[in-house]
Amino acid sequence: MSAPAVRREIPYRYRLMGTKCLNCGALFHPPQRICPKCGSKDLVEEELAWRGRLVAYTVIRRPPKGYEDYKPYIVGLIELKDGKLILAQIVDCDIEEVRPGLKLEATFRRIREDGKSGIIEYGYKFRPVIEWNWQKKPNPEK
Amino acid sequence: MKPLSAVGIVGYAGYIPIYRIKAAEIGRVWGTGCKYPIIEKAVAAIDEDATTMAVEAARYAVARAQINPEEIGAIYVGSESKPYAVKPSGTIVAEALGISSQLLAADYEFACKAGTEAFQTCIALVASGMVKYGMAIGADTAQGRPSDELEFTAASGAAAFIFGKKSEETIAYVEGTHSYSTDTPDFWRRPEEPYPSHYWRFTGKPAYFKHVLSAAKGLMEELNLTPDDFDYAVFHQPNTKFPLAAAKMLGIEEEKIKPGLLVPIIGNTYSASSPLGLAATLDVAKPGDRILMVSYGSGAGSDAFSFVVQEAIEWKRPLAPPIAAFVNRKKLVDYACYTRYRRKLRK
Ligand SMILES: [Zn+2]
Numbered sequence: 001m002s003a004p005a006v007r008r009e010i011p012y013r014y015r016l017m018g019t020k021c022l023n024c025g026a027l028f029h030p031p032q033r034i035c036p037k038c039g040s041k042d043l044v045e046e047e048l049a050w051r052g053r054l055v056a057y058t059v060i061r062r063p064p065k066g067y068e069d070y071k072p073y074i075v076g077l078i079e080l081k082d083g084k085l086i087l088a089q090i091v092d093c094d095i096e097e098v099r100p101g102l103k104l105e106a107t108f109r110r111i112r113e114d115g116k117s118g119i120i121e122y123g124y125k126f127r128p129v130i131e132w133n134w135q136k137k138p139n140p141e142k
Numbered sequence: 143m144k145p146l147s148a149v150g151i152v153g154y155a156g157y158i159p160i161y162r163i164k165a166a167e168i169g170r171v172w173g174t175g176c177k178y179p180i181i182e183k184a185v186a187a188i189d190e191d192a193t194t195m196a197v198e199a200a201r202y203a204v205a206r207a208q209i210n211p212e213e214i215g216a217i218y219v220g221s222e223s224k225p226y227a228v229k230p231s232g233t234i235v236a237e238a239l240g241i242s243s244q245l246l247a248a249d250y251e252f253a254c255k256a257g258t259e260a261f262q263t264c265i266a267l268v269a270s271g272m273v274k275y276g277m278a279i280g281a282d283t284a285q286g287r288p289s290d291e292l293e294f295t296a297a298s299g300a301a302a303f304i305f306g307k308k309s310e311e312t313i314a315y316v317e318g319t320h321s322y323s324t325d326t327p328d329f330w331r332r333p334e335e336p337y338p339s340h341y342w343r344f345t346g347k348p349a350y351f352k353h354v355l356s357a358a359k360g361l362m363e364e365l366n367l368t369p370d371d372f373d374y375a376v377f378h379q380p381n382t383k384f385p386l387a388a389a390k391m392l393g394i395e396e397e398k399i400k401p402g403l404l405v406p407i408i409g410n411t412y413s414a415s416s417p418l419g420l421a422a423t424l425d426v427a428k429p430g431d432r433i434l435m436v437s438y439g440s441g442a443g444s445d446a447f448s449f450v451v452q453e454a455i456e457w458k459r460p461l462a463p464p465i466a467a468f469v470n471r472k473k474l475v476d477y478a479c480y481t482r483y484r485r486k487l488r489k
Contacts (some may be wrong), residue, residue: 134460
């Protein structure tokens with residue numbers, strides 16, 4: 001992707017920024033200027049939920065150009081907490097571990113690189129939710 | 143150095159990647175002995191770099207700070223493993239957090255102390271009233287030359303601290319900071335070299351200990367404090383031995399550095415090393431506790447800080463994961479996977 005194209009897509013790739021139709025309530029990611037559902041032009045920026053659940057997935061073993069370094073990788077269909085469905089790469093998760101229903105959260109990663117000298121594209125991927133519990137005393141020696 | 147008006151930490155957080163490699167696995171490949179400087183080190187995934195980890199830590203720090211990210215007026219990222227040789231990391235972090243473009247941003251470099259220099263700049267900018275909040279980040283995917291002794295410890299991680307005027311919202315306030323720097327060629331990397339070089343004879347006494355102890359003593363003198371006044375201490379952690387020895391030389395009990403001593407299980411995270419140790423210490427500290435933190439950067443210099451923990455720690459702490467959550471979340475990889483993830487193999 002060219003540098004200007006990367007620049008334009010930053011808000012929705014870096015921050016899950018979409019648009020919401022004020023007329024019918026539909027949420028769009030990537031953002032839309034005119035609602036494809038009801039034709040309204042009354043849309044506002046809205047960030048999607050950061051957490052969700054894996055609905056379905058596939059393993060990519062023959063990736064498109066620019067993604068070869070990451071193969072094999074998991075691409076999942078994720079249902080976010082706001083009900084929006086989103087396609088994203090699943091990371092920090094072995095192929096043997098992945099299963100529908102897995103609780104996921106957005107993470108910021110490299111998406112692909114334009115060779116050795118071009119732009120590095122960054123954006124969201126999803127990983128299994130990092131669970132924490134402050135009741136348990138942190139034990140860094142474990 | 144004391145700020146003219148009181149400054150504190152409004153939010154903090156760390157990030158450690160999920161992968162680990164055991165020092166013994168590196169030793170198995172290179173046929174080195176069985177005494178290792180650490181147990182295992184954190185390895186960033188193939189799609190992670192210093193900037194992505196900085197974003198992770200920064201997001202959690204904002205969550206814990208409970209501030210509108212648009213009020214952050216400055217971002218400084220300290221790193222010796224920037225993904226771009228020329229192009230700032232701070233602007234990528236700002237965009238990922240939705241921080242306004244009315245922003246001061248720059249990257250810092252000073253080997254392993256680039257993160258704490260960012261602390262000092264943010265403290266000064268807040269104290270002078272030039273910005274409301276400033277964010278200082280230390281982030282590195284440190285690399286050691288294959289089979290070099292640095293390869294056993296050079297690790298990946300990030301920590302982010304947001305500074306603001308001292309108030310009921312601050313987690314800990316800054317009592318003062320003190321730096322000590324000299325031209326000491328103990329470790330360096332020339333342009334276009336993938337791995338650093340080091341001069342082993344210099345790394346201990348004339349480098350790490352001289353600078354760490356001088357900065358710590360200078361700070362205590364300036365603030366009229368003694369080692370006994372500190373409830374916790376965090377020193378830069380190039381290996382397990384050095385911070386333990388520094389504490390001993392200063393007369394600080396081992397118990398006081400234990401909560402922040404992460405190097406045996408995550409390695410030396412360079413610019414993130416002492417900031418992650420401080421984060422882990424804040425995870426267990428109580429209001430009123432005083433924490434000494436001393437970084438060390440080869441080349442060489444140390445920044446020492448004294449922080450006093452405030453009440454807000456109690457309600458802000460649970461708003462982001464403890465460092466222990468990242469420490470306990472791990473997947474071991476072998477040397478082959480590690481070389482692939484860290485792009486040590488040339489295609
Ligand atoms: Zn609509």
